[in-house]
Amino acid sequence: MAIIKRETDYAVRALRKLAGADDFVSVSVLAEGEDVPAIFLRKIMQRLNRAGMVQSRQGPFGGYRLNVAPEDITLLDVVETVQGPLVMNECFVEPEVCRRTEFCPVRVRLAELQVELNARLAEVTLGEVFSAEPAGEGAAR
Amino acid sequence: MAIIKRETDYAVRALRKLAGADDFVSVSVLAEGEDVPAIFLRKIMQRLNRAGMVQSRQGPFGGYRLNVAPEDITLLDVVETVQGPLVMNECFVEPEVCRRTEFCPVRVRLAELQVELNARLAEVTLGEVFSAEPAGEGAAR
DNA sequence: GATAATAGGAGTGATATACTCTTATTGAAT
DNA sequence: ATTCAATAAGAGTATATCACTCCTATTATC
Ligand code: SF4
Ligand code: SF4
Numbered sequence: 182m183a184i185i186k187r188e189t190d191y192a193v194r195a196l197r198k199l200a201g202a203d204d205f206v207s208v209s210v211l212a213e214g215e216d217v218p219a220i221f222l223r224k225i226m227q228r229l230n231r232a233g234m235v236q237s238r239q240g241p242f243g244g245y246r247l248n249v250a251p252e253d254i255t256l257l258d259v260v261e262t263v264q265g266p267l268v269m270n271e272c273f274v275e276p277e278v279c280r281r282t283e284f285c286p287v288r289v290r291l292a293e294l295q296v297e298l299n300a301r302l303a304e305v306t307l308g309e310v311f312s313a314e315p316a317g318e319g320a321a322r
Numbered sequence: 323m324a325i326i327k328r329e330t331d332y333a334v335r336a337l338r339k340l341a342g343a344d345d346f347v348s349v350s351v352l353a354e355g356e357d358v359p360a361i362f363l364r365k366i367m368q369r370l371n372r373a374g375m376v377q378s379r380q381g382p383f384g385g386y387r388l389n390v391a392p393e394d395i396t397l398l399d400v401v402e403t404v405q406g407p408l409v410m411n412e413c414f415v416e417p418e419v420c421r422r423t424e425f426c427p428v429r430v431r432l433a434e435l436q437v438e439l440n441a442r443l444a445e446v447t448l449g450e451v452f453s454a455e456p457a458g459e460g461a462a463r
Numbered sequence: 464g465a466t467a468a469t470a471g472g473a474g475t476g477a478t479a480t481a482c483t484c485t486t487a488t489t490g491a492a493t
Numbered sequence: 494a495t496t497c498a499a500t501a502a503g504a505g506t507a508t509a510t511c512a513c514t515c516c517t518a519t520t521a522t523c
Pocket of ligand 2: 419
């Protein structure tokens with residue numbers, strides 16, 4: 182199973198394009214050449230908007246633009262905003278799923294992993310990732 | 323989303339019980355008091371069996387027994403056997419899902435996280451986890 | 464105020480997860 | 494040897510999640 186869902190991956194692609202523009206960009210332009218169904222990307226952008234990560238404007242010449250600097254957006258932010266919180270096991274978000282939570286040694290180990298995974302995801306910023314792209318950008322193949 | 327699925331969690335519970343027995347234990351006994359649907363656990367045990375982690379015997383007085391010492395079973399083993407391989411993103415297992423794999427900086431970061439997550443999961447052995455259980459065991463509560 | 468471009472949000476099909484039913488095996492008692 | 498009950502094997506089903514689409518509301522420009 183993949184931990185990162187398609188929607189999150191698509192969100193990163195769109196945010197990358199937004200980072201390279203300073204005006205509002207429409208969803209159809211954002212989806213262009215990114216192998217993302219535009220109509221699906223719209224839904225994803227809505228979530229980023231509700232989370233305040235981007236700003237939207239309706240009507241002609243509308244679209245989305247970044248509301249937060251790429252350096253201040255972490256991979257964890259995108260994951261949690263788009264696909265929801267990431268947990269090692271269900272018992273971390275749904276206490277009633279298991280009555281062992283109090284004295285479960287498995288859970289203790291998983292909690293450690295959970296903290297570490299989140300920390301690693303939070304270490305990666307979009308600013309960093311985008312700056313690492315191959316020099317000859319724009320119409321990359 | 324939970325990274326560890328119910329089936330994997332159930333597998334660990336069953337393996338814990340097997341670790342405390344030295345004869346074959348039937349699925350119905352394994353499921354007893356573990357809040358696991360016995361008939362579902364059976365399917366899970368089949369996977370552990372095919373992977374060689376446990377040994378099965380049919381007929382009366384049959385069931386399952388460990389085929390590998392708990393110290394030699396890692397959490398990663400159980401996860402991969404029961405719910406399949408764990409990857410950060412689909413492009414790690416399905417190359418045709420994306421044509422950017424060659425020059426994608428996101429993928430590079432995810433690959434690092436992937437290695438680390440797997441390493442951490444592989445560090446945790448069932449032997450270690452089970453030995454950490456509260457002293458008064460057996461009829462816990 | 465009409466128009467066309469755009470975002471908003473409800474809705475749908477496909478896939479994966481969680482769980483069950485039926486069939487085949489086998490050890491032991493007769 | 495034959496029967497029988499206990500047990501595992503594997504096919505099958507309901508529900509939840511994922512991936513994606515359709516229709517409706519908004520709004521800048523003419
Ligand atoms: S057994 Fe432990 S790890 Fe599994 S769901 Fe219960 S508390 Fe969480
Ligand atoms: S964009 Fe990068 S991380 Fe995402 S699927 Fe493609 S190669 Fe993988």
